[in-house]
Amino acid sequence: MGDPPNDWLFYFRGIPFMHQIYNTESLEKLEDFEVMDDDVFITTYPKSGTTWMQVLLSLVYVEGDESRVKDINNFDRAPWLEAMMNDVLNRKRPRLISSHLPFNLQPRMLREGKGKVIHVLRNPKDTLVSFYHFHKLTKFLESPSDFQTFIEQFIDAKVFIGSWFNHVRGWYENTHPNILHVTYEDMTNDLDDVIKKVCEFLGKSLTNQQVESVKHHSSFNVMRDNPKTNHSKVEIFDFEKGTFIRKGKVGDWKDYFTVAQSERFDDVYHESMVGLDLDFIWDLPARKPAN
Template sequence: MGDPQTDCLFYFRGIPFMHQIYNMEGLERVEDFEVMDDDVFITTYPKSGTTWMQVFLSLVYAEGDESQVKDIHNFDRAPWLEAMMDDVVKTKRPRLISSHLPFNLQPRMLREGKGKVIHVLRNPKDTLVSFYHFHNITKFLESQSDFQTFVEQFIDAKVFIGSWFDHVRGWFENTHPNVLHVTYEDMTIDLDAVTKKVCEFLGKTLTKQQLESVKHHSSFNIMRDNPKTNFSQVEMFDFEKGTFMRKGKVGDWKDYFTVAQSERFDDVYRERMVGLGLDFIWDLPARKPTCSVELV
């Protein structure tokens, strides 16, 4: 008997993808995709803040004018390169392009330094928990009633897009002159600082009022209540089992991981991420940190 989780997936160059969204031909086309100088790629491992950055950047380019983007679905604000390439090609420049692909599967021109990349990452325990819920509401993925099993599948890369560890390492170890790394935690704790950093990176100058509008209209509550950003109109999800946008919080992992699971994950993290010097926030500063990983 096959693994019900991996039976929902097919492999392309060693990475698992969902049959219902991706196909070999579309993934093969990515290599030769023509990247423009003003293209901005939003790259993420799933459930790391992709939707938030899509909304946020669309508002930055609209200079805070929500009326320009409110009624546009996230799929159209920043279409997915590996699943919607024809839509990407037709998108008005400057293009916002989303991708879950690891660095080595990105277009050759991007790997060679063309365009700009905003890479969003999130502490992997919160990513794992959010991914666990994603699997439970996605109709064509195996529901995960056993959290322990999913922890092991995540560690063993038997989930959509494969290894979080390899994905993140790939974006940090490969050189690209125009990559900005942003964490979900920094966006949560100090969106002002992230907004300033992103605008400088993109060469955008916004007024104080425009910046406030960007922050307000990309807040979790606003996104959660907008059907164009909360995915409530997407048929691939079973919303009787949950919502696409759940809590949007830092440290949710502590409500799911047992001490043993946390320690097991910490051991894997230390082994797989050694040398990168990543410094994640594992909990909000107002609360006492409980993660045993020492990040150096």
């Protein structure tokens, strides 16, 4: 494993974490975290749709009544297990909880099937591009020197939370009925269907009007313009270098990867994900504007 990739990160059980947000003592406590039956975890590799699912779930739990959550920051709607333990412990039930942790670092009770998990995953090329811009935006991660360098860091697991391949495989290989796998691409392509699947998974019954409200208030344009979800007031980001919510586009990677870079990444992907029954949508045609 060797030394951490840079001074901004430290290793915990082989996974790189950010000094400014995490510490070993807190991470050690997670193994024995008490999971409640009605806890709902949103688990993701970074830049895979976390914010989107946080907004969507918070709206589902208020039956689409946006007025009940509109003044609440996203990280207060579904606080981070590994970084905001006290906030999680003080939440009223049912608790919405966010986590970037790989499956093997999750609380023992969760791994054994307690609570419910919505795992959101995104095609890795778009994830990589979004993560690249995230590194440039944040004040607590090393800004990548160029895109090629970041591709290699991503492939070599020398980024926050480590290997995308191991992270996704670790979650996706778990077929326990308490885990629902949702892709970013499905959310982009058919949000109605995803909302209905999420509601069914959680045992929530929403009217068509409530579903429409959830869909509207979790749409990309609404989230992008809402300071409670776009993090525009959060001081750890340098907004002169970009925005937290960028494009929300499937296939954005095609504007960044060269043919050679794409082929190199494909080779690594197929080697790393062999035997896993997982198909991503890598691009979506542009939607025609409504008449």
